[in-house]
Amino acid sequence: MYQTILTTLENGICTITINRPDKMNALNKDVINDLGQALEEVYNNNEVRAAIITGAGEKAFVAGADISEFIPLGDREGAQLAQRGRELVFDKIENCPKPIIAAVNGFSLGGGCELAMACHIRVASVNAKFGQPEINLGIIPGYGGTQRLTRLVGKGKAMEMIMTADMVGAEEAKALGLVNHVVASEDLLTKAKEILAKIAAKPPLAVAKIIACVNEGANADPMGFDNEIRRFGECFATEDMKEGAAAFLEKRKPVFKGK
CATH class of the missing domain: 3.90.226.10 (2-enoyl-CoA Hydratase; Chain A, domain 1)
Known part of the structure; x- marks a missing residue:
């Protein structure tokens, strides 16, 4: 190939x-x-x-x-x-x-x-x-x-x-x-x-958002802060966020599924 x-x-x-x-x-x-x-x-x-x-x-x-x-x-x-x-x-x-x-x-x-x-x-x-x-x-x-x-x-x-x-x-x-x-x-x-x-072992959707945000920070993107807020909000719509919060409160390891 x-x-x-x-x-x-x-x-x-x-x-x-x-x-x-x-x-x-x-x-x-x-x-x-x-x-x-x-x-x-x-x-x-x-x-x-x-x-x-x-x-x-x-x-x-x-x-x-x-x-x-x-x-x-x-x-x-x-x-x-x-x-x-x-x-x-x-x-x-x-x-x-x-x-x-x-x-x-x-x-x-x-x-x-x-x-x-x-x-x-x-x-x-x-x-x-x-x-x-x-x-x-x-x-x-x-x-x-x-x-x-x-x-x-x-x-x-x-x-x-x-x-x-x-x-x-x-x-x-x-x-x-x-x-x-x-x-x-x-x-x-x-x-x-x-x-x-x-x-x-971390939630892949959040990992992808981190990569995008840090790249914008490195590039001094003027929209970087606003995009961080938007992506932060988007995380709350994911199953992985609910799982991470529940696992923290229940004192167990989270199991993330990328959803």
Whole structure:
């Protein structure tokens, strides 16, 4: 079904592995197409409750884009390339109503760093390195990197990272707020699944609303506060809200059904 990725579904978690280890899992048109299709499955398959995106091997999550595809492009084609990738993959990840974790193994550079930042949560292996080295090619990040990095690490550090192309290691990335957790390489997927198992026990309709609200907060959406109030109200019309309140009062664990 896919040329460049592998997918597995276990306990409601779809693990998407970019499988080009000989190319450091670099993004090209085929990877973007495959990721787009896999994300459609995440959105539309009711058996999928959450997803993990990772890279094959221990050297790289995604070490950038396939530069050979850039050479023949003009300004219009370059803009179209970026827009298509954002629509098919990056914005689709960020706006997914189901939680998506980036399990970052090794290099996460350029489009790889942008891919990780589009995810809702990032877990990194101790050998992970993050960076936006596009300036070395005479270009800038095009898959949302200038915007998402600024939101995650602040204006000053984003300016420095993007203009110098310097990489940051896993621990510095955690200190900056770029990643949530740093673990040993062998524990990477286990940690991601552990977090998703906690979220899976929560009401999925509320989880989807949280994702939408926090995204609006990160984007400084002027309607963010009003939308929070609206979604808060919508929760009261769900069976899960009644179950959660009843379970709290009855001092038992709630059983949420996504209704």
